[in-house]
Amino acid sequence: MIVSGEWLLPVVGDPIRHGAVRITGSRIGEVGTFKALTRAYPNETTHDHPGCVIAPGLVNGHTHLSLSSMLGLLPPGEFSTWISNVAPAVQALDHDDFADAAAYGALECLRSGVTAVGDIAYGPEAPAAAADTGIGGVFFWELLGMTAEQLPEALSSRDFPTESVACGGRTLCGISPHTPYTAGPGLIQAGYAYARDHGYAFAIHAAESTAEARLLMAGEGPLRESAGRLAPDFVAPGTGTVRYLEHLGVLRDTIAVHCVQLMSGEPELLAAHARGVVLCPRSNRYLLNGKPPVAALIQAGVRLGLGTDSLASNETLDLFEEARELLTIDPGLSTTRTLEIMTLEGAQVLGIDRDYGSLESGKYADIIAVEVSDTNDPASALVREGSPARVRSVITGGVWRLLDGRMAFLTKEIEQRSARVTEKAARALRTR
Known part of the structure; x- marks a missing residue:
């Protein structure tokens, strides 16, 4: 699978306009331009994020x-x-x-x-x-x-x-x-x-x-x-x-x-x-x-x-x-x-930089796509504009967790269980 966006920030190198990441299993295979990767791997599925910065998790x-x-x-x-x-x-x-x-x-x-x-x-x-x-x-x-x-x-x-x-x-x-x-x-x-x-x-x-x-x-x-x-x-x-x-x-x-x-x-x-x-x-x-x-x-x-x-x-x-x-x-x-x-x-x-923290071949495919305004400084835009509302997609270990703004797994039960814990803790605070 190839994931791409308006910009890609590998962190270890310069930003790549129209950059992309090729994922192989749970790891990053290659990083480059969307054009170069799709030309080299024409049979790979692709998922583009227009107007987004692609960055490490x-x-x-x-x-x-x-x-x-x-x-x-x-x-x-x-x-x-x-x-x-x-x-x-x-x-x-x-x-x-x-x-x-x-x-x-x-x-x-x-x-x-x-x-x-x-x-x-x-x-x-x-x-x-x-x-x-x-x-x-x-x-x-x-x-x-x-x-x-x-x-x-x-x-x-x-x-x-x-x-x-x-x-x-x-x-x-x-x-x-x-x-x-x-x-x-x-x-x-x-x-x-x-x-x-x-x-x-x-x-x-x-x-x-x-x-x-x-x-x-x-x-x-x-x-x-x-x-x-x-x-x-x-x-x-x-x-x-x-x-x-x-x-x-x-x-x-x-x-x-x-x-x-x-x-x-x-x-x-x-x-x-x-x-x-x-x-x-x-x-x-x-x-x-x-x-x-x-x-x-x-x-x-x-x-x-x-x-x-x-x-x-x-x-x-x-x-x-x-x-x-x-x-x-x-x-x-x-x-x-x-x-x-x-x-x-x-x-x-x-102590986990061998696997996390940058978009490099061999590291975990932990990738986020964040919507930003039109920019020539994607790092500044990401830091200054980023928020949960602007996080469009999240991949961890090569698996979609958030896709185009929607969680890729059911969350209602997680939220309900957490609400139960909140009430239990609140009762303890009221009666202390």
Whole structure:
């Protein structure tokens, strides 16, 4: 099959006017002009998208798909208040609820042109639900409120895979201690060692809020009680989070999420040691955490990804809106670099760039077609105009998921199940 549009953005090369992709099985066979590919393969079926940019599937580098049914339940507000309020809703949900919410989140990702995620999971439900809808990426089993000694049993009880492939070749798994103050140094180091020994990706929420910065620097503030309860071995180091992670020996090749409240010299530490940083600027705004220091991170040479975080702390899973928020924070950021952060660079942060993030021969056929205005700058048009309403088609692994503006599979039951989870979580919040 050959898929074409007005423009094609391979990300690794120049835009191609009247470009096309030839799909062979689940992979990309060739990329070129529509004329050249149809001449070389005259018997291939074709599907053209007039007025559209053809681009790689977007990479949402930080999600909590299992919380996707919490949209609108928790209003914007200060981070420490939000995190104490979200806990009762999460605790009220069971494995089936997480699966139903994750399926809905995966559906919303597809509608937004996202085909791969870096997701924080509580068990196998999210990766399984995502795989069923065609979403790939890395799913990180979250660790908090346990000791290092309890880690092996906890992973086993939550069906953590014994190999890095969780639900087939498109879905990998990883390890993610929640934060330095809800996991504690022993658990963080044990999780990091486990990930390194077994070849898993390792991620952690880092420097997200002023409350976190206050706790680490001075051992005080609204997060002190939860730190004492969930991570009794945590002792305020008197440093910023990134320097603390370096001191623990867990910064190398780590994926740091948020990195809003960075201290002097920490962008350089991230550039020197971490795999990269995933920014979630709209969630940061929702929780009054401030703006990530985008320009400082770029100047230091930090590899960046972009994420939406969860629908408990954001209004949509729309990565285009996230990109425009990034451009508002750093107007000097080019739309070309922004698109790279949304695709190939984000895939590099997650460690999945061999298969995702660009339109190249041999990679997964994860392809989106997005309607834009008439333009000679398709990257700018895509970033500035893209939205779920303009996503016309989505292919993951060579399979149509959205075709000419309509989902290619039934979604009503997914939406109904998610609505049931929303009501269950709402009841838990009303009675807390």
